[in-house]
Amino acid sequence: MTRLESPKVSVVIATYRREEVLCETIRQVLSEPYENKEVLVIDQTEEHLEETRKFLESVKQSIRYIRMDRPSQPAAESRGVHEATGDILLFVDDDVQFEPGLIEAHVRNYADEKIVGVAGLVLDPGRGPVRRLSSVCWNPHFGYFFFRHDYVGRVRVPNPLECNMSFRRRTLLDVGPIDLNFRENAYLWGLDLSVRVARAGGKIVHDPAARVVHLRFRSGGARMKALWPLSFFRNLFYFLNKHHERHERFAIAMRAYFYRVLVEGWRRPWVLLPNTVTFVRAWLTERRTLTREPTER
Template sequence: MQISVVIPTYQRPQTVGQTVRSIFAGDYENFEVIVVDQSKDDASRVALAGFMADPRFRYIKTPRLGASAARNLGIAAGKGEVIAFTDDDVTAEAGWLAKIAAEFNADAELQFISGALVAPEYDRSAGYIPEFTPFKGMTGWQLVLMAANANFAMRRALFDRIGGYDELCGPGGVLKSSDDGDIVLRIVRSGARWKGCPHIQVTHTYGFRAGALADTLLDEYDYGNGAIFGRAARRGDLLAAGWFMARETKLLLRGMMRALRGAGAPSLPRTRLAGFWHGFQFSPHENIPGAAELRSLGLTA
């Protein structure tokens, strides 16, 4: 089974090389790595120069912005039966691709895997590193809000069913974040078989955000999480929209109960609701490439 690994990168020449190096150092042989570089300069190309002659490596420079647009280009360019995604600031464990292949080989109906994004040791009082580990009994709704693009894998055929990444979502998109949540929501709602795999791990080696940067990132996560459910509502997925609104109501009521017990004023979900309304304003499938459009991207990648 060939696995195509797609890595979007933007202005991170100091880390993307380490990410690629960790994949090549693994114990699985049938793979290719596709780096889609949206940087303003050629520093990342220089950092990756040592891989350029390897037939398993492909470098795509594009003026298109947004992590979702980069992932769609990578999907289109990839040749593998399975497409794996990671980010340009992580380190893949040695068995990462072998474990992904084993899961898909063991279950012909399995369409999507969400692995663990592990944080290294750090001072949690000084900042924040995004992390996520799937857990037993996790629901699809929980996966939508928690899973991370840095450790995804899915069969190529799934994109024919649900389309590509929503280019309104994610870093560089107008809806700021949650490109991972959006595609997971569409996977879950399509009925495709998925699995959380805590034993498949990458480490968020360079993911630390301090102080105000951490606060901004968390606000963008909230905004994006609201936006993807607004998008779902506009597509007519009233179950998804209803689940989101019920969750927000429950969180607000919990906050009010704490306030009544003297634990402080309740936190209002303004950011998520603002994101919901923004996402709702776009047409249902705007900026989500279908199967034919993804194939056409492959002709120019």
């Protein structure tokens, strides 16, 4: 594919308190053989280590480096959407690994004008892809909660994972802003965006050729150990209140309680009571905030 016939791709990397793994992710993106690209690094880190600062300085001619003072993944991704100049926006996390050809694998799908988004395959370290999916994945009302993004098949889906997904930029501008009400760990901001794209008639495909390994670094990013259960449930209930009828909310919430509280409590009994309290607290909080409107920075 020549530069003249290939669309421009804007690779958006939102980062927070990541050091060497961020540098390695940027190196991989810059090494991609796909030429018609720009790399946007949206950095919310207060202060980097000296080695990271030197690296970012060394690549400043090859990337667009944008500083943001207040940590918010949805706000950072939204900034990337509006700063990007490419026809296609590829979102990757700051802690992923991939082989050369990731951008090309995403772009190939856009030869079909009906496709507006691509969900890449996402693997955990040391694990391979799965070859079968549960039937619940195809439930038209809530199957997107259970789709396995490590699935080896190419299928139409309603939801990519935020660490490896792409969209036509004009589609994102048409469906409206990224919802900044997804707070703290920002769980489900990408699903919210994808659901709005799909409901507007956009076709999103899962392509296993666009493959990354998500390292899931415990430090940095959106992984705040102390707040994670509360922010997980807050964002879940906000999403349910926004997109689902009352009877669907209850069914999905109970599934979340079973897997995130009861199963985890069986493995670690000391977290059962505090996580149950957190579940109820988040539910009550979101019941009081149903009137919140999506906002955009």
